[in-house]
Amino acid sequence: MPSYKKFLHIGLALDPIHVGAGGARLGRVELTIVRDPVTRVPKIPGSSLAGVYRTYVAMAMHESDPNREARGRRWPYYPHCAGLGQPRGDYLGHCAQPDCPVCTVFGFARGRDQAGGFAGLAAFTDAHVLLFPVPTRQGPRWITSPDALQLVGLEVHGVDQKDQKDQNAVYLGSNQNTPLNLGWLLLPVMECAHFKKITQTLQEFKIPEYICNRLALVPDRLFPHIVNSNLEVRTSVAINPATGAAEEQALFSYEALPRGTVLAWEIIAKNPKHFRIEDKEICAQVDRNKMDDPQKVLEVTKKAHPYLEHLGVGGMGTRGMGRLKVLFSDQSPSTQTVSCSASSTSATSSPSGSSAPSAGDVTASSSGTEQGGAP
Numbered sequence: 226m227p228s229y230k231k232f233l234h235i236g237l238a239l240d241p242i243h244v245g246a247g248g249a250r251l252g253r254v255e256l257t258i259v260r261d262p263v264t265r266v267p268k269i270p271g272s273s274l275a276g277v278y279r280t281y282v283a284m285a286m287h288e289s290d291p292n293r294e295a296r297g298r299r300w301p302y303y304p305h306c307a308g309l310g311q312p313r314g315d316y317l318g319h320c321a322q323p324d325c326p327v328c329t330v331f332g333f334a335r336g337r338d339q340a341g342g343f344a345g346l347a348a349f350t351d352a353h354v355l356l357f358p359v360p361t362r363q364g365p366r367w368i369t370s371p372d373a374l375q376l377v378g379l380e381v382h383g384v385d386q387k388d389q390k391d392q393n394a395v396y397l398g399s400n401q402n403t404p405l406n407l408g409w410l411l412l413p414v415m416e417c418a419h420f421k422k423i424t425q426t427l428q429e430f431k432i433p434e435y436i437c438n439r440l441a442l443v444p445d446r447l448f449p450h451i452v453n454s455n456l457e458v459r460t461s462v463a464i465n466p467a468t469g470a471a472e473e474q475a476l477f478s479y480e481a482l483p484r485g486t487v488l489a490w491e492i493i494a495k496n497p498k499h500f501r502i503e504d505k506e507i508c509a510q511v512d513r514n515k516m517d518d519p520q521k522v523l524e525v526t527k528k529a530h531p532y533l534e535h536l537g538v539g540g541m542g543t544r545g546m547g548r549l550k551v552l553f554s555d556q557s558p559s560t561q562t563v564s565c566s567a568s569s570t571s572a573t574s575s576p577s578g579s580s581a582p583s584a585g586d587v588t589a590s591s592s593g594t595e596q597g598g599a600p
């Protein structure tokens with residue numbers, strides 16, 4: 226029996242998603258979202274995911290057992306096992322019992338007598354952007370990059386090689402002679418010889434056909450720029466309740482991952498048999514089965530998925546934001562290699578001068594690029 230198992234999760238944003246960075250930055254947007262510090266691509270931190278999963282699992286458990294008891298008294302899963310852990314007023318805090326699916330899977334902040342704690346059986350990675358919708362003059366395209374595809378076990382070679390003339394190109398399954406605009410960025414089109422392999426793999430993860438049929442692969446170097454220049458930005462203003470008119474100085478803007486963004490994250494589930502709580506073995510149940518292997522830890526976390534789809538993640542929930550539909554939740558795939566390098570460089574009439582703001586403008590974060598050592 227393994228000590229842990231990794232489970233891949235793929236989710237589709239049904240609304241724009243705003244997971245706030247909790248601070249302002251100089252620039253046009255006041256309420257920014259969390260970004261990866263190296264690539265600058267927006268993400269949902271694993272800690273945010275763990276928090277909403279915990280809350281929603283506690284809600285689900287509460288609905289199936291509203292009169293649940295622990296430590297000799299009524300101790301409902303929600304809100305007591307959901308929140309921060311420390312008791313406060315009427316809030317009892319985490320029950321910290323070895324038979325509590327919430328406290329064992331997500332950990333608890335204290336033991337009995339306020340001592341100790343437990344790290345939890347499920348660990349959450351950050352949710353990264355796998356596919357990102359961008360307007361083009363041919364309708365929307367979902368862009369991805371070799372780095373992003375590694376999330377689903379695809380190792381893509383042959384994109385963005387040094388010896389190619391057009392380093393800034395968009396790769397599609399078939400060639401077309403006209404360049405394609407991704408938002409404001411006009412790029413020559415190249416053909417990726419094994420593009421179908423990418424499409425098929427994404428279909429296996431239950432990503433809808435209308436998305437899989439409209440993929441576009443871009444070099445890692447370009448991906449952050451295209452994502453960041455196509456985020457949703459909304460502007461709101463506070464209304465003065467007395468006058469019904471806009472409050473002065475109360476205009477603010479906020480950004481979000483747009484609806485249709487596809488995110489990928491992993492849940493690493495530990496083996497409950499390897500842990501003890503206060504010298505007792507973990508004896509929580511999920512659907513009347515003892516939670517005694519990593520797969521059953523996953524089953525507990527899955528109870529959050531219907532809530533994620535309806536209540537969502539992140540802020541601005543009252544402004545129609547945050548719903549995330551989980552499309553896939555199963556064992557992480559092993560790695561497959563895809564080579565694009567046999568691509569016929571048939572975008573011959575490459576409009577060298579027409580790549581809008583020239584390549585130099587979009588290489589600022591070239592540190593993270595891969596020079597896929599393709600054969």
Ligand SMILES: [Zn+2]
Nearest residue numbers: 306320325328
């Ligand atoms: Zn509990």
